[in-house]
Amino acid sequence: MRTPSHEETPGELTRTEPKDWAAGVPAVRKALEYSLSETTPRRTALTLLTMNQVTGIDCPGCAWPDPAPGKRHVNEYCENGAKHINDEATSKRVTREFFAQHSVSDLAQRSDQWLNDQGRLTEPMLKRAGSDHYEPVAWREAIGLLADELRSLDSPDEATFYTSGRVSNEAAFLLQLFARAYGTNNLPDCSNMCHESSGAALHETLGTGKGTVTLLDLQHADLVLLVGQNPGSNHPRQLSALEETKLNGGRIVAINPLPEAGLKRFKNPQKPRGVVGRGVDIADRFLQVRIGGDLALFRALNRLLLEAEDAAPGTVLDRDFIDTSTSGFEAFSDHVRSTDWDQVLTDTGLTRAEIEGLRDEVLASDRVVVCWAMGLTQHRHAVPTIREIVNFLMLRGNLGKPGSGACPVRGHSNVQGDRTMGIWEKMPDGFLDAIQQEFGFDPPRHHGVDAVKAIHAMHDGDVKVFLGMAGNFVSAAPDTAYTEEAMRRCRLTAHVSTKLNRSHVVTGEAALILPTLGRTEVDVQDGGPQFVTVENSMSVVHQSRGKLEPSSRLLLSEVAILCRLARATLGPDTTVPWDTFEADYGAIRDRISRIVPGFGDFNARVAEPGGFALPNPVNEGFFLTETGTAQFSVNTGEAPHAPPGHLVLQTLRSHDQWNTIPYTDDDRYRGIHGSRRIVMVNADDLTELGLAEGDLVDVVSVWGDGVERRAPGFRLVPYPTPRGCAAAYYPETNVLVPLDHVDETSGQPASKSITVRFERV
Numbered sequence: 001m002r003t004p005s006h007e008e009t010p011g012e013l014t015r016t017e018p019k020d021w022a023a024g025v026p027a028v029r030k031a032l033e034y035s036l037s038e039t040t041p042r043r044t045a046l047t048l049l050t051m052n053q054v055t056g057i058d059c060p061g062c063a064w065p066d067p068a069p070g071k072r073h074v075n076e077y078c079e080n081g082a083k084h085i086n087d088e089a090t091s092k093r094v095t096r097e098f099f100a101q102h103s104v105s106d107l108a109q110r111s112d113q114w115l116n117d118q119g120r121l122t123e124p125m126l127k128r129a130g131s132d133h134y135e136p137v138a139w140r141e142a143i144g145l146l147a148d149e150l151r152s153l154d155s156p157d158e159a160t161f162y163t164s165g166r167v168s169n170e171a172a173f174l175l176q177l178f179a180r181a182y183g184t185n186n187l188p189d190c191s192n193m194c195h196e197s198s199g200a201a202l203h204e205t206l207g208t209g210k211g212t213v214t215l216l217d218l219q220h221a222d223l224v225l226l227v228g229q230n231p232g233s234n235h236p237r238q239l240s241a242l243e244e245t246k247l248n249g250g251r252i253v254a255i256n257p258l259p260e261a262g263l264k265r266f267k268n269p270q271k272p273r274g275v276v277g278r279g280v281d282i283a284d285r286f287l288q289v290r291i292g293g294d295l296a297l298f299r300a301l302n303r304l305l306l307e308a309e310d311a312a313p314g315t316v317l318d319r320d321f322i323d324t325s326t327s328g329f330e331a332f333s334d335h336v337r338s339t340d341w342d343q344v345l346t347d348t349g350l351t352r353a354e355i356e357g358l359r360d361e362v363l364a365s366d367r368v369v370v371c372w373a374m375g376l377t378q379h380r381h382a383v384p385t386i387r388e389i390v391n392f393l394m395l396r397g398n399l400g401k402p403g404s405g406a407c408p409v410r411g412h413s414n415v416q417g418d419r420t421m422g423i424w425e426k427m428p429d430g431f432l433d434a435i436q437q438e439f440g441f442d443p444p445r446h447h448g449v450d451a452v453k454a455i456h457a458m459h460d461g462d463v464k465v466f467l468g469m470a471g472n473f474v475s476a477a478p479d480t481a482y483t484e485e486a487m488r489r490c491r492l493t494a495h496v497s498t499k500l501n502r503s504h505v506v507t508g509e510a511a512l513i514l515p516t517l518g519r520t521e522v523d524v525q526d527g528g529p530q531f532v533t534v535e536n537s538m539s540v541v542h543q544s545r546g547k548l549e550p551s552s553r554l555l556l557s558e559v560a561i562l563c564r565l566a567r568a569t570l571g572p573d574t575t576v577p578w579d580t581f582e583a584d585y586g587a588i589r590d591r592i593s594r595i596v597p598g599f600g601d602f603n604a605r606v607a608e609p610g611g612f613a614l615p616n617p618v619n620e621g622f623f624l625t626e627t628g629t630a631q632f633s634v635n636t637g638e639a640p641h642a643p644p645g646h647l648v649l650q651t652l653r654s655h656d657q658w659n660t661i662p663y664t665d666d667d668r669y670r671g672i673h674g675s676r677r678i679v680m681v682n683a684d685d686l687t688e689l690g691l692a693e694g695d696l697v698d699v700v701s702v703w704g705d706g707v708e709r710r711a712p713g714f715r716l717v718p719y720p721t722p723r724g725c726a727a728a729y730y731p732e733t734n735v736l737v738p739l740d741h742v743d744e745t746s747g748q749p750a751s752k753s754i755t756v757r758f759e760r761v
């Protein structure tokens with residue numbers, strides 16, 4: 001089972017007051033400090049000054065969009081974007097000597113933070129079956145070995161291909177093309193653990209899995225609801241957009257169990273008033289909802305809106321929109337009218353007056369945007385919750401009109417683009433037909449596995465070869481012990497990566513590390529210098545062009561690795577021109593333009609400054625649902641309530657990490673320093689549980705399968721979270737998330753609502 005890491009120690013915790021504002025001068029200082037500690041001033045200048053500029057490097061951080069070309073600042077980035085880009089641009093290197101010195105079992109004792117800190121990977125490495133060391137291997141041999149394993153499988157479905165959302169459109173398109181030419185739809189991705197629930201809910205109700213809002217819509221909304229997201233840490237430039245919303249007279253309501261700093265006040269470091277002034281207040285109202293209480297909240301809000309219409313007919317609902325563009329209103333309205341107030345107050349932890357206050361904000365606003373992220377998607381009732389938000393938007397016609405709409409805020413910089421390119425285990429037939437027509441092979445039609453199903457399949461021996469295209473699957477996935485065992489049961493695990501992480505050291509019998517160019521680096525192929533493209537959270541597709549010398553002469557681009565792997569696996573009969581693709585990424589984009597809707601004339605349009613926006617059918621009045629209309633839905637599901645002596649735990653990000661990779665042990669805005677092995681708990685719950693600040697406990701999760709899941713050695717921190725609710729960092733607590741604790745429709749792990757108890761150590 002899992003190798004316990006000797007780094008599972010709580011560290012020296014110190015506390016300061018949680019901050020009530022985000023960004024400002026400290027953010028700029030922290031960004032520069034981190035950048036200069038990783039690399040030289042010259043490389044820092046090259047990355048930071050070209051970041052998010054029209055001919056520059058797209059920030060490898062989150063998917064927040066850039067302003068229009070003429071409206072960008074010289075420094076168009078945030079503290080965390082600067083940290084992410086310089087984490088890649090680091091001058092530190094992992095060499096063959098490093099691997100000679102450290103056995104795989106030694107490295108498996110180290111944390112992801114330590115592994116990441118060793119620097120950039122520099123050459124392909126192979127761990128042979130039976131060996132405890134990685135050794136250098138030539139590219140040809142490494143790729144040949146992976147191809148041989150793939151060819152030796154009884155069925156293509158015995159392999160699985162994982163993608164993380166940093167992968168470019170070009171590489172993602174090639175990965176799915178290769179997997180399908182090889183014969184499988186086993187294409188799990190980080191999205192399965194991220195916004196899968198948003199995609200599922202929006203597809204069902206609106207006929208598109210994407211958000212409907214542009215940056216201008218957000219800035220011109222009368223009201224923005226920020227539900228279940230922490231923009232101050234995870235999408236910091238969203239605060240610049242929200243500052244505009246406020247300056248335009250819009251109002252903001254934050255709905256979150258935690259009073260996050262960025263929801264309160266923002267000091268824009270790009271503006272004089274943000275440097276010397278008190279900044280701009282972000283949320284006009286804060287609803288401190290219980291974990292998982294959002295479904296009850298929106299149901300209650302919708303009931304209040306229906307009642308307001310009853311009291312003043314013709315003034316509240318957008319009858320025209322409801323009658324002409326939607327179906328299912330009657331069933332929805334009957335259901336919502338029966339919402340039980342006592343249950344709502346128990347589930348949300350809010351007062352009726354607070355919810356009525358929200359109703360009044362809504363009634364005073366013609367144009368409403370709802371933004372959300374992991375606080376909504378990582379729940380057992382994530383899909384019903386997001387569907388209920390769509391109901392809410394439809395009631396007042398807040399879809400398809402300027403200044404309004406649904407805004408799922410994406411995580412990884414190209415997670416949305418990867419899906420557009422076909423990274424999905426169940427792409428619709430239309431897409432597969434287009435592949436067949438263009439390339440002349442028959443892509444498999446039966447669905448593949450998502451992330452959770454892939455783990456089961458590896459555990460059961462049904463999947464034997466795992467290839468990860470970026471990411472850190474072992475640490476990102478739920479149920480760490482089970483997932484690690486699943487990986488260890490594979491014959492071969494291989495990863496295309498920039499930096500070392502836990503997935504390289506919890507391996508199958510044999511393992512490969514295939515080091516690749518990052519987005520910051522110059523990419524020259526036979527056809528000359530190349531750029532790649534990405535799609536941001538608001539469906540704008542644009543270029544990203546590397547600027548730095550590659551970290552090592554032995555790195556290949558993701559595209560090159562995939563083309564060589566495809567040639568080696570599929571042999572000479574392949575109908576796909578892999579050589580041409582490797583030499584010239586424009587040739588890949590030509591094919592994408594013929595296969596993926598919205599990408600016509602791709603090369604020409606992406607050459608325009610700032611790129612182009614993909615059409616959104618909802619904003620053009622089309623709903624690609626079965627009925628051709630937007631769909632009201634009836635949503636049920638019990639909010640999570642822990643039994644006596646237990647709490648509901650959410651697992652979330654600190655300010656100073658990128659997903660599975662912590663940069664330091666500090667969480668500046670929450671005033672937690674020196675340790676990540678902490679649990680934030682309401683002070684009254686601590687007292688009731690007979691525990692005190694600073695107590696050391698094991699966190700044990702409760703799930704009906706008889707397996708004990710334990711995260712050892714956490715310190716308790718009193719924190720203003722609602723009663724019954726706790727919070728701790730991911731990935732340290734992923735060990736607590738039961739693999740089958742998922743939303744029923746999306747299959748997404750419910751890592752924000754785990755029932756736990758504490759055992760004092």
Ligand SMILES: Nc1nc2c(c(=O)[nH]1)N[C@H]1C(S)=C(S)[C@@H](COP(=O)(O)OP(=O)(O)OC[C@H]3O[C@@H](n4cnc5c(=O)[nH]c(N)nc54)[C@H](O)[C@@H]3O)O[C@H]1N2
Nearest residue numbers: 080228229230234291292373374375411412652653658659
């Ligand atoms: N610096 C930095 N930036 C990042 C990332 C990173 O790791 N570091 N990761 C990127 C990725 S891949 C993603 S997906 C995004 C994630 O961005 P977020 O979704 O903001 O990330 P989380 O830290 O998971 O925070 C979830 C927020 O939801 C709240 N929440 C939890 N449960 C509930 C609930 O039941 N209801 C409500 N209303 N709120 C709830 C939490 O209190 C927290 O504020 O960030 C992206 N950007």
Ligand SMILES: Nc1nc2c(c(=O)[nH]1)N[C@H]1C(S)=C(S)[C@@H](COP(=O)(O)OP(=O)(O)OC[C@H]3O[C@@H](n4cnc5c(=O)[nH]c(N)nc54)[C@H](O)[C@@H]3O)O[C@H]1N2
Nearest residue numbers: 164194470471472476496497498499501651659660730751
């Ligand atoms: N409990 C819990 N679990 C969660 C979450 C949570 O909130 N709670 N959040 C989930 C979410 S939203 C997500 S998105 C996933 C994240 O899951 P992943 O996307 O799998 O994880 P990351 O930590 O982003 O991956 C980091 C690794 O990516 C590699 N990498 C970075 N840049 C590049 C590149 O340009 N090319 C290549 N080839 N490799 C690169 C580096 O080797 C680095 O170590 O985790 C999920 N898991």
Ligand code: SF4
Nearest residue numbers: 059061062078081237
């Ligand atoms: S908001 Fe996101 S995309 Fe923008 S600079 Fe920060 S991390 Fe990068």
Ligand SMILES: [Mo]
Nearest residue numbers: 193194411412
């Ligand atoms: Mo994510």
